Amino acid sequence: MSDNLFDIRNVSKIYGAEDTGLVALSDYSFEIPAEPARIITIAGESGSGKSTLGELLLRSSPPTRGEILFQGVDIWKFNEAQKREYYRHVQAVFQDPFGVYNPFYRIRHVFDMVVKNYRLATSKQAARDLAEEALNAVGLRGDDVLPKYPHQLSGGQRQRIMIARATMLKPRFIVADEPVSMVDASLRASILDVMMNLRDEYGISFLYVTHDLSTAYQIGDQILLLYQGTVAEHGNAVDVISNPQHPYVQLLIESVPKPDPHDPWPGEVELPAEESFRTASAKGCRFFQRCPKRLSRCETESPERYDVGPGGHQAACFLYEP
Numbered sequence: 001m002s003d004n005l006f007d008i009r010n011v012s013k014i015y016g017a018e019d020t021g022l023v024a025l026s027d028y029s030f031e032i033p034a035e036p037a038r039i040i041t042i043a044g045e046s047g048s049g050k051s052t053l054g055e056l057l058l059r060s061s062p063p064t065r066g067e068i069l070f071q072g073v074d075i076w077k078f079n080e081a082q083k084r085e086y087y088r089h090v091q092a093v094f095q096d097p098f099g100v101y102n103p104f105y106r107i108r109h110v111f112d113m114v115v116k117n118y119r120l121a122t123s124k125q126a127a128r129d130l131a132e133e134a135l136n137a138v139g140l141r142g143d144d145v146l147p148k149y150p151h152q153l154s155g156g157q158r159q160r161i162m163i164a165r166a167t168m169l170k171p172r173f174i175v176a177d178e179p180v181s182m183v184d185a186s187l188r189a190s191i192l193d194v195m196m197n198l199r200d201e202y203g204i205s206f207l208y209v210t211h212d213l214s215t216a217y218q219i220g221d222q223i224l225l226l227y228q229g230t231v232a233e234h235g236n237a238v239d240v241i242s243n244p245q246h247p248y249v250q251l252l253i254e255s256v257p258k259p260d261p262h263d264p265w266p267g268e269v270e271l272p273a274e275e276s277f278r279t280a281s282a283k284g285c286r287f288f289q290r291c292p293k294r295l296s297r298c299e300t301e302s303p304e305r306y307d308v309g310p311g312g313h314q315a316a317c318f319l320y321e322p
């Protein structure tokens, strides 16, 4: 039995036929320990496979190859009871905090539904207490938001309410896919603070999907940089961003202002969209065409991840082959 929360083993996700389809995620392995809680940032250009990874963990669709274990059990071999447990422990918060609300119901309804579906409380007062506790954890008060309709709240409030809703189930893990990209820049920091607080006070881990490197730097913990469905580099966010090793990540980070530890909010650092896509039969390093440091073998061989620094800092590049 694994001590990890997740064991992701050689997972690939291919859309379309296995040989000619599009590889959204390529042979990906990663372990997420049960403790301590952590925020794992998944960064990369639009189309690099970030949401695909989140969707695989949310059990939205099965991997094409490989397996995902949750607390040692394959998530696609769950029985009904295990599925129900899983959907309680693994929650999602999405980009658009407005789309998930029914405009005709007050916010109270969002919380009442969760209490009802999961039978979290047996009295009205107990239900109200649970909602209040969850709202307080994200810096809101029940009296201020429960009687309101969705349009009466700011985008930042709506997003915090979604996080509060997820928190009510006392999950182990939250997939937060671009949770701040539709929120005003001035409010982003407060939402990231909420995530860090839930990590520290409630032991909730996050898969934080973003295309904004400055927020990853602010949060710290681990970062994985995806390029065309493969992990180019991973490690501690501060190490990777201040000392990138993969040629792709170096180019990416040279093109953005250096983060200053005394001013951890350099504003928006958006990554461009990927111009090319990749089929399963394609060979070699995905970055070959654009790489300023390419070797001839890179055209036909795919590099593994090699150690490039302390704390599990690794880059998938032959330059670092021992």
Ligand code: ADP
Residues within 6 Å of the ligand: 015, 022, 023, 024, 044, 045, 046, 047, 048, 049, 050, 051, 052, 053, 277
């Ligand atoms: P990101 O979140 O990094 O922008 P995604 O994980 O959404 O990237 O997508 C990775 C790649 O997979 C993209 O090229 C995207 O067009 C493709 N893709 C995603 N979902 C599907 C789908 N359901 N069917 C076909 N292709 C998809």
Ligand code: MG
Residues within 6 Å of the ligand: 050, 051, 052
């Ligand atoms: Mg996405």
